Amino acid sequence: MRMRTKSQLPTKVCACCQRPFVWRKKWERDWENVKYCSDRCRASGPTTTEAAPGPPRKAPA
Numbered sequence: 001m002r003m004r005t006k007s008q009l010p011t012k013v014c015a016c017c018q019r020p021f022v023w024r025k026k027w028e029r030d031w032e033n034v035k036y037c038s039d040r041c042r043a044s045g046p047t048t049t050e051a052a053p054g055p056p057r058k059a060p061a
């Protein structure tokens with residue numbers, strides 16, 4: 001896979017903070033699975049109303 005131009009990087013919305021973030025070099029092999037903008041957000045997980053343990057609900061996009 002080759003990059004085209006640096007000015008056309010893909011973006012996603014963080015599942016935690018709901019903010020858009022831009023493709024990064026470190027995600028080039030795992031971009032499809034990237035859901036969070038940072039390690040902190042990944043550790044926090046998806047936005048939830050309460051921090052109760054249990055199976056994650058699949059929120060509508």
Ligand SMILES: [Zn+2]
Pocket residue numbers: 014015016017018019036037038041
């Ligand atoms: Zn985030």
